[in-house]
Amino acid sequence: MxxxxxxxxxxxxxxxxxxxxxxxxxxxxxxxxxxxxxxxxxxxxxxxxxxxxxxxxxxxxxxxxAGWRVPPLRSREADVVEVPVRYDGADLAEVAALWRVSTDEAVAIHSAVEFRVAFCGFAPGFSYLTGLPARYGVPRRATPRTSVPAGSLALAGPYTGVYPRASPGGWQLIGSVGSTDRPLWDPQREPAALLSPGARVRFVPDGA
Structure with missing residues (x-):
């Protein structure tokens, strides 16, 4: 430190x-x-x-x-935020190939993880989630897309994220977030980001 x-x-x-x-x-x-x-x-x-x-x-x-003894990171007592998702992203097959599994197995791997929001950045409401084992890290796309649809669930390096609004982006798209009781980004709410640092998150396949 x-x-x-x-x-x-x-x-x-x-x-x-x-x-x-x-x-x-x-x-x-x-x-x-x-x-x-x-x-x-x-x-x-x-x-x-x-x-x-x-x-x-x-x-x-x-x-x-400098004199603090900081305990190891552990799951918070707060409830897990469950986010419904359709695993229908344009890059799902490519990600599955990188993982050397079928697309169904890729969905099962991703949806079984309890993620944690490490930090926010890039755009308002964009959260960087950790939790996937290191072997499932994937590279960014060689050529970024000029527009990624709002609600796109994506991977890059060790992170998972959801684009809260349409924007350019180079992450691998594996799905799209369905409707939730609360929007991912609401500037009238405190905190404005639904997935704020420290939050626990699971992505639930629609119909699961």
Whole structure:
């Protein structure tokens, strides 16, 4: 772990891997809820970093953080968010071939995983979910699509994500999200992203 002050009010904490970053994010959220953190405006996780913005004394908090014993990342007690999906993506057959399984087996593999939202980025409401074993990582498309339909379920590297709105994209499309009680992105809601960092997620095949 390495802590770097960013300006006068922020601290960037870097890690060797995403699991450690996720564990710190979970611990920071827990401590803030318990009133055990100094005032902080934002706690923003990323692939291997956590940014704390709005600290009165970033250097002082970095010194305090060095003495923390952060427990390993574990599933939260919150309910799993179940997202219905039609596994009908344009790249499903290609992904199945990369995994050396049939398309039905690829669907079974993906839908059996309990995912965790590691961080959000790229576009409002776009969540990067981890949980697939490393052997199922897939490359991005050699040529990105100029437009990916909203609700597309996609894979790239170790991540799964759902495009909350139509946009360009280079991820492998394996399905499309069906209707949910709550939209993936609602700027009038707090938090605006349904799949926010730390959330547990399962993708449920339509009709399952």
């Amino acid at each position: 390495r802590s770097l002050p960013v300006g006068d009010r922020a601290l960037l904490v870097e890690f060797a891997d995403g699991q450690e970053a996720g564990a710190l994010h979970a611990e920071l959220v827990r401590r803030r809820a318990a009133g055990e953190l100094p005032a902080v405006a934002e706690i923003v996780p990323a692939a291997r970093t956590v940014l704390l913005d709005g600290l009165a004394d970033p250097a002082g908090f970095a010194a305090e953080l």
